[in-house]
Each structure stands twice: as structure tokens, then as C-alpha cells.
Amino acid sequence: MxxxxxxxxxxxxYYVEADQTIYECKARGKFRKDNIVPLIGDNVLITLxxxxxxxxxxxxxxxxxxxxxxxxxxxxPVANIDQAIVxxxxxxxxxxxDLLDRFLITIEKExxxxxxxxxxxxxxxxxxxxxxxxxYTQVGYEVLCLSAKKAINIELLKAKLKDRTTVFxxxxxxxxxxxxxxxxxxxxxxxxxxxxxxxxxxxxxxxxELIPLSMGGFVLDTPGFTSLQLEGIDKDDLRYYFREFKxxxxxxxxxxxxxxxxxxxxxxxxxxxGKVLKPRYDSYITYYNQLQDxxxx
Ligand SMILES: Nc1nc2c(ncn2[C@@H]2O[C@H](COP(=O)(O)OP(=O)(O)OP(=O)(O)O)[C@@H](O)[C@H]2O)c(=O)[nH]1
Ligand SMILES: [Mg+2]
Ligand SMILES: [Zn+2]
Numbered sequence: 001m002x003x004x005x006x007x008x009x010x011x012x013x014y015y016v017e018a019d020q021t022i023y024e025c026k027a028r029g030k031f032r033k034d035n036i037v038p039l040i041g042d043n044v045l046i047t048l049x050x051x052x053x054x055x056x057x058x059x060x061x062x063x064x065x066x067x068x069x070x071x072x073x074x075x076x077p078v079a080n081i082d083q084a085i086v087x088x089x090x091x092x093x094x095x096x097x098d099l100l101d102r103f104l105i106t107i108e109k110e111x112x113x114x115x116x117x118x119x120x121x122x123x124x125x126x127x128x129x130x131x132x133x134x135x136y137t138q139v140g141y142e143v144l145c146l147s148a149k150k151a152i153n154i155e156l157l158k159a160k161l162k163d164r165t166t167v168f169x170x171x172x173x174x175x176x177x178x179x180x181x182x183x184x185x186x187x188x189x190x191x192x193x194x195x196x197x198x199x200x201x202x203x204x205x206x207x208x209e210l211i212p213l214s215m216g217g218f219v220l221d222t223p224g225f226t227s228l229q230l231e232g233i234d235k236d237d238l239r240y241y242f243r244e245f246k247x248x249x250x251x252x253x254x255x256x257x258x259x260x261x262x263x264x265x266x267x268x269x270x271x272x273x274g275k276v277l278k279p280r281y282d283s284y285i286t287y288y289n290q291l292q293d294x295x296x297x
Contacts, residue, residue, distance in 0.1 A: 001045040001064060006038055007210040014038055014063060016046055023048070024058035036066065039079040040208040040220065041165065043067040071110040074231060076208055076222035078167050083113040083160065087170035087179065090124035090145070092199040095132055096171060101283045102228040103169065104141070108241040109233060112167075115142050115160060119175040122147040135277055139244045148178040158183055163216045172224025173201020180221050184213055189221055235291035239267075242284055244276055260288060 004018025014025045025046055027038050038044065044067065049060035072079040084107045088095045100116070107114045116136055118129055133143045146153035160166070161183070168176040177189040192204030205223045212218055239245050239259055245267050253264025270276040 001047055002061075003043065003045055003067075005210065006040050006042045006044060006063075008207055009038070009040060010207055014044075015058070016044060016061065016063065018046065022058055023061035025061045025063045027063040031063075031066070037077070038063060038066060039069075039072055039077050040210055041072075041079040041081060042069065043080065071112060073106060073110060073112075073167070075106075075225050075228055076167060076169050076220070078208055078220055078222070080165060081110070081112050081167050081220075082164040083115065083166040085115050085117050085157070085160075085166055085168050087117045087119055087168055087174045087176050089120040089174040090118050090129040091120045092194055093171050093173050093201060094199075095129065097132070097279065098283070099171065099226075099228060100136075101280070102230060102287075105230060105233070105238070105241040105287070106228065108243065109237075115144060115157075117157065117170075117179070118143065118145045119148055119179060121145050121152060122150040135279065138277060139280060141243075146179075148175045148182045151182055154179075154182055158215075161213060161215075161217050161219060165210075165218045165220070167220040167222060169222055170224060171201065171226060172203045172205075174224065176224070177205050177221055180211065180219055183219070184211070186214075187211065230287055230291060233291060235288050238284065238288055238291060242280065244280065245284075248276075258288070260285060 002018045004016040006014050007017050008015040014027060016023045016025050023046060031038060044063045045065040046061040046063055069079045071081060086100060086103050104114055133145065136143050144153060144156050146157060168180065170176055173194050177191045181187050181189055190204055192202045195202055201224050203224060205221055208220055208222045210218050210220050245259065248266035248270060251266035252262065254262050257265050259265050259267035267276055271278065271281050
């Protein structure tokens with residue numbers, strides 16, 4: 001068997017790179033039986049087929065084994081990630097803070113390093129997005145404001161990517177594929193016009209793809225998404241995924257304080273003094289209640 005990495009999946013085929021060759025693979029039926037979906041970024045063992053496939057473009061092979069994952073995401077569906085760049089645009093589509101918070105939670109849970117990118121600053125006014133920058137910087141995230149189109153501040157982003165595996169995620173039309181084309185010369189990922197009527201993207205990218213960078217490292221372009229479920233999260237763990245709460249852990253009056261209703265809560269005190277920001281705390285309460293409702297069901 002040969003070890004490789006899944007770099008793309010289209011219509012039931014997985015494209016696996018091993019020893020600088022790309023193999024077109026089917027996955028063994030046992031994966032479906034065990035409810036395991038191979039993910040882009042998975043390290044796999046394959047057996048090589050003998051016959052050529054119809055197009056003669058790729059050699060064929062079969063995925064026999066998926067090696068242990070370091071981490072994985074459901075949306076976008078990727079595995080073995082070091083960092084995630086969550087991309088929004090400062091013009092259209094508009095920044096969607098609920099989606100941003102949900103995405104940050106899933107990233108924190110999987111121990112992936114997150115960065116926030118606000119793209120299209122060539123087209124926007126600083127006063128319209130400086131609140132977002134301030135809020136999330138105070139929370140403890142690095143926020144990069146840039147323009148893929150005019151190549152503003154691209155070097156700041158590029159410096160983060162070397163020798164790492166980084167997934168680009170965010171709504172359709174924010175410029176994920178445009179950014180990657182700007183970062184890697186010679187790359188020509190398809191990009192889409194905005195729909196002017198509804199001011200949204202048109203879901204141009206349809207597959208997740210793992211792309212090598214010439215400076216070292218990999219990036220993953222992914223399709224845009226409009227919603228994100230908080231799946232597989234216990235409400236009692238939610239507080240660990242709000243990074244600004246961490247310094248108060250153990251300082252509340254009650255052990256295991258949920259920071260929702262308990263007296264003597266250090267997080268709520270920090271909220272009073274503005275050290276914890278109200279919109280983020282409100283997000284926390286909203287998701288906490290949602291997760292509680294799911295459990296009751
Ligand atoms: N003004 C401006 N427009 C940009 C910028 N970056 C991307 N765009 C435009 O935004 C539109 C969408 O860009 P894409 O790169 O296709 O967006 P995407 O995030 O990959 O979208 P999906 O593949 O649908 O998820 C295109 O018309 C781009 O030209 C930018 O920095 N400034
Ligand atoms: Mg795209
Ligand atoms: Zn508390």
C-alpha cells in the first residue's frame with residue numbers, strides 16, 4: 001500500500017496525491033457502512049489499480065485506510081488543519097457576526113489557529129468596519145484588513161501561510177478564491193461575480209481543494225456557506241471556546257460556573273466593566289440556550 005493525501009473530491013471520486021502522482025480513487029465500501037466520510041486533507045493508504053481509467057488522465061487506486069486525524073471540520077469538510085482563515089468582506093456580502101462567532105467556536109474546539117480576514121477594503125470605508133476590528137482584536141484574535149483585488153496587505157497574510165496547512169472559509173462572494181489567486185502566482189481558481197440584485201456571492205467554488213504553495217505549505221479553497229450548526233458541542237464546554245473568558249476560569253464563586261446566572265461570576269463582572277464585550281457575551285448566552293434546548297429534545 002502507498003500513503004498519500006486526499007487533495008480533492010468530485011462526484012464520488014477522491015483524488016489522492018502520493019509520491020507526486022495523483023490517483024483517482026474510490027473509497028472502500030466499509031467506510032460508508034461505518035458512516036465515515038473521507039475528508040480533503042485526510043492521510044490515506046491506497047492500493048494501486050492495474051487498469052487505466054477511461055480518461056487515461058489519472059492512474060486509478062482504492063482508498064483502503066484513513067489514518068488518524070489531527071482534527072476535522074464538518075463545514076467546510078476538511079481534516080488535518082493547522083490554521084483557519086475566516087474571510088468576510090467589508091462591503092458585500094455584509095459581515096455576518098453570528099456566522100463569525102459560530103465559526104470561531106468550531107475552530108477553537110478543534111484546536112486550529114484562527115485568523116480573521118476582512119477583504120475588499122479597496123471598496124469600503126474604514127469607519128464601517130473598525131468596530132469589528134476593535135471587538136475581535138480585544139477578544140484576542142488577529143484581524144487582517146486587506147484587498148485581494150488591489151493586493152493591499154497581502155504580504156501580512158502570506159507570512160502566516162508558509163509551511164502550514166490553512167483552510168480558507170467564509171460566505172460565498174467574500175473573495176476566498178480571489179485571495180488565493182493573489183497569494184499564489186500562476187494559480188487560476190475560478191472566481192465569481194457578485195449577484196447585484198441580492199448582493200451575495202453565487203457559490204462559484206463547488207469543491208474543497210488542497211493546493212500546495214510554492215513557498216511551502218498548503219491552502220484549502222472551500223465553497224462559501226451561509227449557516228453553521230454548532231454540532232457535537234456540550235453546552236458546559238461552550239465557555240472554553242470563547243477565548244476572552246479563559247482568564248476568568250476558576251475566579252467565579254462557584255466551581256464550574258456557566259457564567260449565565262450564578263452569583264459572584266467573574267465573567268459577568270468583567271462584562272460590567274467592559275472587559276468582556278456585550279455582543280460576544282450575548283452570543284455566548286444565545287448559543288448556550290440553543291445547546292440546552294437541543295439536549296432537552
Ligand atoms: N472590490 C473588491 N472585490 C473583490 C475583492 N476580492 C474579491 N472580489 C470580488 O468578489 C467577487 C467574489 O470573489 P470570489 O473570489 O469568487 O469569492 P469566493 O469567496 O471564492 O466565493 P465562493 O467561491 O462562491 O464561495 C468577485 O467578483 C471578485 O472579483 C477585493 O479585494 N475587492
Ligand atoms: Mg471561491
Ligand atoms: Zn462565571
